[in-house]
Amino acid sequence: MGKLRAIWRKAAESVQRFLLTQTRTGIACVGLIVLAGCLTLVICPDTQDEEAPILSAARLPIVVIDAGHGGKDEGAKCKGVLEKTLTLDVALRLERILNARGFSTVQTRTEDVFIPLSERAQIANRVQGDAVFVSIHFNQGSGREIAGIETFYADNKVPIASDWTWLGLFSNAEPLDMGENLAAEVQYAVILKTGARDRGIRARHLYVTRHTRLPAVLVEGGFITNRMESHLLNEEHYAETLAAGIADGIEAWCRSRQKTVPPTLAQAP
Numbered sequence: 001m002g003k004l005r006a007i008w009r010k011a012a013e014s015v016q017r018f019l020l021t022q023t024r025t026g027i028a029c030v031g032l033i034v035l036a037g038c039l040t041l042v043i044c045p046d047t048q049d050e051e052a053p054i055l056s057a058a059r060l061p062i063v064v065i066d067a068g069h070g071g072k073d074e075g076a077k078c079k080g081v082l083e084k085t086l087t088l089d090v091a092l093r094l095e096r097i098l099n100a101r102g103f104s105t106v107q108t109r110t111e112d113v114f115i116p117l118s119e120r121a122q123i124a125n126r127v128q129g130d131a132v133f134v135s136i137h138f139n140q141g142s143g144r145e146i147a148g149i150e151t152f153y154a155d156n157k158v159p160i161a162s163d164w165t166w167l168g169l170f171s172n173a174e175p176l177d178m179g180e181n182l183a184a185e186v187q188y189a190v191i192l193k194t195g196a197r198d199r200g201i202r203a204r205h206l207y208v209t210r211h212t213r214l215p216a217v218l219v220e221g222g223f224i225t226n227r228m229e230s231h232l233l234n235e236e237h238y239a240e241t242l243a244a245g246i247a248d249g250i251e252a253w254c255r256s257r258q259k260t261v262p263p264t265l266a267q268a269p
């Protein structure tokens with residue numbers, strides 16, 4: 001039964017991916033995509049990989065979830081669809097999914113309010129202990145045909161006062177994680193889950209990834225200027241799938257990290 005479910009899940013994901021690449025086939029495909037997704041949920045209610053090792057709950061990082069824009073800052077907009085609304089919706093879904101999987105979370109905003117970028121970074125930097133930062137955004141393209149999901153990580157981390165000695169030398173012995181591995185895991189999992197066009201990962205000069213001291217990524221979850229993606233993003237099922245994909249990526253990153261540290265060393269005081 002497990003094998004049958006895995007085969008079906010793979011087939012359904014392939015169908016979703018194929019349909020999404022055929023953007024010209026239009027909105028009619030959306031029904032088929034949603035149908036394939038629904039059947040997957042019915043036949044494979046457990047979306048976790050059955051062979052995946054169980055994560056040690058004690059070593060899960062706190063996830064700082066950043067819903068992009070908000071309040072007077074609407075972000076991208078197209079035909080009544082506002083980026084700030086979509087980001088908050090996916091952020092709240094992501095929080096619920098992560099909490100159910102044993103992660104603690106911190107949100108930079110939970111309602112439609114304006115939060116400056118500096119405050120978002122400060123919220124993340126105030127979190128004590130092991131943590132990661134995931135910022136959620138949506139794209140606006142110059143052409144209606146541009147589509148897909150991409151994930152960014154820091155091109156560099158901005159030093160803070162305590163990083164410098166009186167000699168002006170960078171004194172931080174531990175190099176900070178730029179978030180590249182986290183970005184790769186999140187991007188891979190999100191594409192696998194949604195079947196969206198893969199625009200890859202890139203280091204980019206973005207405030208929130210540069211000013212946070214923890215591994216930080218920024219997910220651009222689709223183009224609201226693309227007719228099909230905009231339509232999908234307003235579908236509850238797709239928003240949930242996107243959030244689950246991000247959660248899968250964070251989990252996969254935790255697994256790869258736990259694998260690299262021998263359990264005996266990791267549990268030492």
Ligand SMILES: [Zn+2]
Binds near residue numbers: 076138
């Ligand atoms: Zn944005």
